[in-house]
Amino acid sequence: MAATLELVEVSKYYGQVLGVGPVTLSVEPGEFVSLLGPSGCGKSTTLRLIAGLERPTAGAIRIDGEVVNDLPAYRRNIGLVFQNYALFPHLSVFDNVAFGLRYRNVTGDEAHRRGGEALRLVNLEGLEDRLPRQLSGGQQQRVALARAVVINPRILLLDEPLSNLDLALRQRMQGEIKRIQREVGITTVYVTHDQTEAFALSDRIAVLFGGRLHQFAKPDELYEQPATPEVADFIGETNYLQGRVETAAGARVFVTDHGTRLVLPPDAGAAAAGPVRLAVRPHRVRVVDGTAAAGVNVFDARVERVVFAGDALRATARLSAGDTIQLTTHNLPETRTALQRGAVRVQIRPEDLQFFPPPAG
Amino acid sequence: MGRRLFGAYLALFYAFLLAPVVVAALTSFNPTRLNLFPPVGLSLTWYREFLRAENFTHAFFAVSLKIALIVAVISGALALPVAYALSRYRFFGRSLLQTFFLSPMMVPQMVVGIALLLLFARYTFADELRIVIGHVIITLPIAVRAITASLQGTDPSLEEAAKSLGANPLQTFYRVTVPLIGSGLLAAMLFAFTLSFTDVNVALFLTGPRTTTLPVEVFAYLRWESTPIIAAIASVQVALIFAIAISIHRLIGLDAVLKY
Amino acid sequence: MVTTALGTERARRPVLGSILQDRPHVILLALPVFLFLAFLIYPLLLMFVVSVRNYHPNLIVGPRLTLENYVRFITDPFYRTVLANTLKLAGIVSVIALLLSYPVAYYLSRTASRLKGWLVFFLLAPLMVGIVVRTYGWIVLMGRNGTINRALLALGVVDEPVRILFTDAAVIVGLVEVLLPYMVLPLVSALQKVDVTLEAAAATLGASPVEVLRRVVIPLSLPGVISGVVIVFTLSAGAIVTPAVLGGPRMQTMGTLIYQLMTATLNWPFGSAVAFILLAFEAIPVFLFFAIVSRASAERGRA
Ligand SMILES: Nc1ncnc2c1ncn2[C@@H]1O[C@H](COP(=O)(O)OP(=O)(O)OP(=O)(O)O)[C@@H](O)[C@H]1O
């Protein structure tokens, strides 16, 4: 039942306004993929294109290899859960869930059996006869989910389904959605602007900015090897160091605008000489013991600010040459006293550095 | 302005507005031929007179009521797709068409009547059909407004949800859209009914010998004389129209036509 | 290859299906648009064509193309007087209706009173009852033995019934009453759009309530004033029933004149021409208001 989904150079313009694209990505059968990005980046548009509620301006959408561009929404057999649930206010919970069955010629006892099964799947037995407005937000969300999966869709699409729920309920529903998706084994595309949600649920994540696909990768890869500065910025925090690559005594080094010299990772040979940006995650900046043998890229730093964030410590430090850097460490007593003293030694290991071209303009 | 002074003004304003309606209805209980208000007695003579006056009963029941019902149905059936298209789709010329469908409100009704009179002099239409056509033209803008108001109050994603579940556009329309805007549709039809039932300006030019509508019949009578038989007719009509007005008010609020 | 795949898919779709999917509005709007063209636009064009034809005693609409109908109206002092009287009447009715309605509209747009729903209801319900019934109500009130006369006699203000019906005043009162709701409604919707906080802002800046009204509320509600006046002016200039019944047989307005020409005299070419002349003059309040508005904004620019 699980289907493959491919978008090939798909783009959508609303008149002159870019909605999304061009986007190319392919989703494996049974895979859980999230579309992640800031507001207005084209997540909903992408979902509506897959569902058939919008027609792409260019490109092809394939399901199980078949181009579906011209297949109207009602013949695509795709389940869609709306951000506001879009439950039919004039129909009971059961009739909402059974709505799609009628158009698959499933009626009578069979409809009752399958509707009941779907409601059991989302833990809503016994509420069949209620109207949507008599349900809580979380219950409405489950009805929307049941209604979308009961038709055995080839693909399940969810548009920020949890954004109207409070935090506790949101976390519980995340688990529920993941469980149901596993049980049904359905190919799923999930839209969210919440990265922790995307990380918790997804096999792979597609990150969109301004309608363009910046990266489509596994969560850890997204974090460790962001493809663009925007991704690096959006996923977690990042320090940027502006500077240029120079060759000194046969070795290539990075010199920041302030003059800090950093040894580059072995595979950085390809990185262009001239102006570049280096990125390093705050928690990859290590606070090292002042007496330890000096390694590569160890610098003296002055601590300017320390923030206690539960089990972590966040600090702003200025390297001796003048670069400011954010760092995050575990909240251990010895690190804490070191930071509070105001002077530390930090290490930025070459393998934790990432190259980006300089910002345009 | 003092609060009380304004309260008094408001009361006077509404008294002025409602006086002729109330007076017209209550005068019907007079026992005499004179149009006296307050009535000098309590009698149902003039209601009996009304039921005996063949010209008035025919105009009331066989012409006006029948035409108003037909107009309500046609106007609702035409306004529904118009309102739907104008509020659910974005396309080239949309605002132009919107103005186009509201335009009969800008042309004086009398002009609509005259223009149709000239048309029907050239192309023959059945007498009743002539009035129905005229009334559909003048009622459509109001009907479109009423339905648009209730369409704007419903979430378009409900229709999209139905489509994603496999309902084709027609099935979506009947199973989701129509139930959701049912009250707006009904209100639109009631509006069309009252406008048709009370219209003179168009009907004056389109009535035939056996298709004189009630307001035209009453107008012709009033030009030469007036007796409380008109009051009896008026009170029946006022009761009917107020019942409809209250229904519309309950359904979508009478002021829904304001929000467009 | 993506493009070829798209191409073949598109070619296979049936025509009707593709219209329904790409341009559903075309199907929805086709019939209503056709009916409007056939029964509103075409008849109006026909009316214009008739207005530039000669009158023929047997054919009614003669074969000759001519401007004589328009010329006749302009050159004949009788018709000019009817036009002038009608415009004066419509102007008076519009101004009175505006003055009476504005405070009520302002109240309705600002009040949170529970009565508001019913106030709107009682504003609109008389409208739905129709003109004929309400005009009859005015006969009962203003007739020789009418309520007003009997009240005046009982109070000893007059010794014998005064003539109220069949005067210009009767027509004005009747028209104002019949058309009041048409003035209040656009005023309310315009005033509702005037942000209440603007008034508060003006007040905190030291404007007195009268100043706030004059310099903030009224200018901002001008669109509503314009559309209210235009509607009321148009409807009173074209009214037939109220002038004919309350003004009596000798009352002539453009409405009653056109009605006579079309249904009694059966001079359709002339009647159509008069109707077009009326249509043209109904544009007067629109121009008047734009002139006022533009002069006011020019003055503001100078200040
Ligand atoms: N119907 C439309 N007409 C014109 N522009 C549109 C339309 N729908 C979306 N857009 C534009 O397309 C872009 C992408 O919108 P989209 O709704 O896909 O964003 P999103 O990523 O879902 O944002 P959010 O997180 O706020 O829901 C936006 O710039 C938006 O303004």
Ligand SMILES: [Mg+2]
């Ligand atoms: Mg969205």
